[in-house]
Amino acid sequence: MARQSVRYVCQSCGYQSVKWKGRCPSCGEWNTLVEELAERGKVLNLGTGAKVLPLSSWEEESFERRSTGFTNLDAALGGGLVPGQVVLIAGEPGIGKSTLLLQVSDRFTKYGKVLYVSGEESGSQIALRGRRLGLSGQKLLLYPETLFENILGVIEQEDPSLIIVDSIQTIYSEKLESSAGSVSQVREVTFRLAELCKERGVPCFIVGQITKEGAIAGPKVLEHIVDTVLQFEGERYNFYRIVKVIKNRFGSTGEVAVFKMSDFGLEEVLEPSAFFIGEKVSAPGSVVFPYTEGSKPILVEIQALVLPALYTTPQRKTQGFDVNRLALLLAILEKEAGIFTKDSDVFVNVAGGISVREPAADLAVALAIASSKKEKPVPEDVVLFGELGLAGEVRAVHFGEFRVREAQRFGFRRAVVPSSLDLRIEGIETLPVSTLKEAIDVLL
Numbered sequence: 001m002a003r004q005s006v007r008y009v010c011q012s013c014g015y016q017s018v019k020w021k022g023r024c025p026s027c028g029e030w031n032t033l034v035e036e037l038a039e040r041g042k043v044l045n046l047g048t049g050a051k052v053l054p055l056s057s058w059e060e061e062s063f064e065r066r067s068t069g070f071t072n073l074d075a076a077l078g079g080g081l082v083p084g085q086v087v088l089i090a091g092e093p094g095i096g097k098s099t100l101l102l103q104v105s106d107r108f109t110k111y112g113k114v115l116y117v118s119g120e121e122s123g124s125q126i127a128l129r130g131r132r133l134g135l136s137g138q139k140l141l142l143y144p145e146t147l148f149e150n151i152l153g154v155i156e157q158e159d160p161s162l163i164i165v166d167s168i169q170t171i172y173s174e175k176l177e178s179s180a181g182s183v184s185q186v187r188e189v190t191f192r193l194a195e196l197c198k199e200r201g202v203p204c205f206i207v208g209q210i211t212k213e214g215a216i217a218g219p220k221v222l223e224h225i226v227d228t229v230l231q232f233e234g235e236r237y238n239f240y241r242i243v244k245v246i247k248n249r250f251g252s253t254g255e256v257a258v259f260k261m262s263d264f265g266l267e268e269v270l271e272p273s274a275f276f277i278g279e280k281v282s283a284p285g286s287v288v289f290p291y292t293e294g295s296k297p298i299l300v301e302i303q304a305l306v307l308p309a310l311y312t313t314p315q316r317k318t319q320g321f322d323v324n325r326l327a328l329l330l331a332i333l334e335k336e337a338g339i340f341t342k343d344s345d346v347f348v349n350v351a352g353g354i355s356v357r358e359p360a361a362d363l364a365v366a367l368a369i370a371s372s373k374k375e376k377p378v379p380e381d382v383v384l385f386g387e388l389g390l391a392g393e394v395r396a397v398h399f400g401e402f403r404v405r406e407a408q409r410f411g412f413r414r415a416v417v418p419s420s421l422d423l424r425i426e427g428i429e430t431l432p433v434s435t436l437k438e439a440i441d442v443l444l
């Protein structure tokens with residue numbers, strides 16, 4: 001078929017060429033030339049010839065949010081899906097992305113037809129999963145297809161109220177020569193899909209594969225084009241799953257929705273704190289940390305294990321916590337609190353498969369390590385949080401009050417908090433500390 005004219009554009013300096021080159025002649029970078037269509041559509045239908053008006057004169061668009069059928073997912077999204085919202089959902093293979101989206105599709109049929117486009121599985125494969133999950137929607141349309149132009153036609157024809165594309169890396173446009181999953185294809189297809197969704201006011205979920213390092217596969221622009229990015233986390237061999245909001249143009253980020261995987265698919269967990277600290281042990285090295293990146297705190301258990309090093313180079317291993325941050329904390333523990341781990345292996349684990357990235361976890365992780373090293377348990381009725389500075393000072397963090405209230409709700413009687421926060425909450429004693437040393441003296 002006749003191809004529209006394409007060009008190769010350097011992603012680093014903007015140099016254009018009609019032929020692909022391994023190295024950009026303009027800036028000298030390698031492998032930066034990417035195939036693009038010579039003529040580009042309008043960006044997200046904002047059009048040309050818009051009015052210039054002061055902020056106060058612009059009327060707020062009134063849109064009705066639609067439920068995904070899961071109350072926790074709705075809450076994490078800021079109250080449900082907005083018309084035209086494009087949501088990218090990424091996660092490890094086999095974590096349950098297709099399962100969750102099939103369940104959402106089924107529940108969304110109350111608003112009209114749902115089009116589930118699958119480039120990865122056949123219709124009968126998905127139908128089999130649907131039967132296992134107990135779904136039997138007449139309005140849930142399965143469409144195993146990878147050619148984008150065909151998908152466009154079906155969207156026009158069926159006029160769905162929700163579109164699912166599973167996964168974006170399998171869809172290709174015939175206008176580009178590069179293969180499905182390449183940077184150019186992923187960018188082009190997402191771009192045009194987003195344009196279409198905005199035009200029609202239809203929300204859409206796009207599944208994105210991730211790389212070995214855990215990043216979303218494909219170009220970074222993918223994340224810029226979509227409105228919302230969700231990260232699906234959890235351990236494949238365990239039954240809990242966490243959906244984290246990484247980006248959201250229609251709500252706050254950092255929100256999480258917790259699910260449980262069962263034979264009948266994903267079930268929402270409405271009390272995540274109870275879930276994550278349900279199996280907490282009262283042994284040295286275990287502490288409870290009120291975690292929050294969004295508005296809703298969750299109590300999680302942080303565990304550390306410090307033991308004599310097996311090899312000459314001691315090991316530092318983490319699960320759910322940044323290993324570089326651990327190195328920093330070990331240095332602070334040594335310098336400011338006299339806790340030496342030079343000759344020890346150190347393991348840190350956030351129980352439940354959730355990953356904790358906020359610095360507010362510093363104090364809890366440091367105390368877990370100190371507790372394991374000294375073989376003394378941290379009292380069971382205590383939670384703790386605070387960021388650690390290089391001089392061993394405990395710094396203030398966000399959402400202090402929310403965190404303490406959540407701890408109080410679950411029957412904790414004391415909270416070790418940064419002294420600069422000046423928190424006083426009824427029903428729970430706050431123990432303000434200003435240094436790591438002080439926290440260790442109070443608790444161990």
Ligand SMILES: Nc1ncnc2c1ncn2[C@@H]1O[C@H](COP(=O)(O)OP(=O)(O)OP(=O)(O)O)[C@@H](O)[C@H]1O
Nearest residue numbers: 092093094095096097098099100120132261262263
């Ligand atoms: N017969 C079954 N009974 C119970 N659970 C099952 C069954 N089959 C699959 N599962 C669960 O569903 C998970 C697979 O989910 P799903 O196919 O939705 O993952 P995915 O994220 O879409 O994976 P991929 O990236 O490969 O498409 C499995 O890891 C397993 O836990």
Ligand SMILES: [Mg+2]
Nearest residue numbers: 097098120166
């Ligand atoms: Mg899948």
